[in-house]
Amino acid sequence: MPELPEVETIRRGVEPYVVDRRISRVLVREARMRWPVPPDFAEQLRGRLIVGTSRRGKYLLLHLDNGDRVLIHLGMSGRLLVLDQGHPLIKHDHVDIELGDGKMLRFHDPRRFGAVLLWRHADASHPLLAGMGPEPFSDEFDGDYLHRMSRGRSAAIKSFVMDGRIVVGAGNIYAAESLFRAGIRPTRAAGDVSLPRYRVLASMIRDVLNEAIMQGGTTLRDFAGADGAAGYFQQDLYVYGRDTQPCRSCATPIRRLVIGQRSSFFCPRCQR
């Protein structure tokens, strides 16, 4: 499932193929996703030059020469591949953005939790991006910030850290891994965690995300980079998906429980 490192991996993979390329044609085979692809999407994109890419949280943005931006969210089963035009279609290939040089971006998403949207005149803030918390690599994000935001909150720290209004990009896998590294039990009430521990946590969140980006993301089921290659961070997971297996640090069996409707993994000995 694409979280921040996976989206960043895809962005880096896609960027060299799309920047300074002109969109020659867009094909929308399936518009029904998290939100429908706008009816005039293809028409609006045709002839536009892509001038850059960026990422906000788990949204991938293509910057167009007229100030519009394409918003792409991969949901949990989405892929964005760079292919040659005419590449054989498979089930769930929903959108193609063809470029002038014979390449194309192909959006594929079996579960259709993803989205492909057009953000017209991107000078004003987009409703889906407004209200998002800071990027984990920004100056604004640190232990003091987390500590300040968490005061008076009774929710589990794992839910708190996964809340995109607090900080973006810490999805289920990376929240679990960050909390393990910080030695914090995921069920602990966010408001009860001390400043020093939040400082460790903030730095672990950044470390985990950074390492995952360097490994090309985590491939558990669906994820692939823009070239179709798998990521490798799953080899470095300490707790996620390791229910009943021995903790890599102390050999105590890893435990699984459900927090906020999501499966959560932790070491009962290393995390307090």
Added chain:
DNA sequence: AGATTCGCCTGAGAGC
């Protein structure tokens, strides 16, 4: 306001 639950989807895997 904060916390919790719901709903959107399909594929993989388990069980029969």
Added chain:
DNA sequence: TGCTCTCAGGCGAATC
């Protein structure tokens, strides 16, 4: 082999 059932989950919307 093939069916049915359960689970996975990002995240906005609805509800408590």
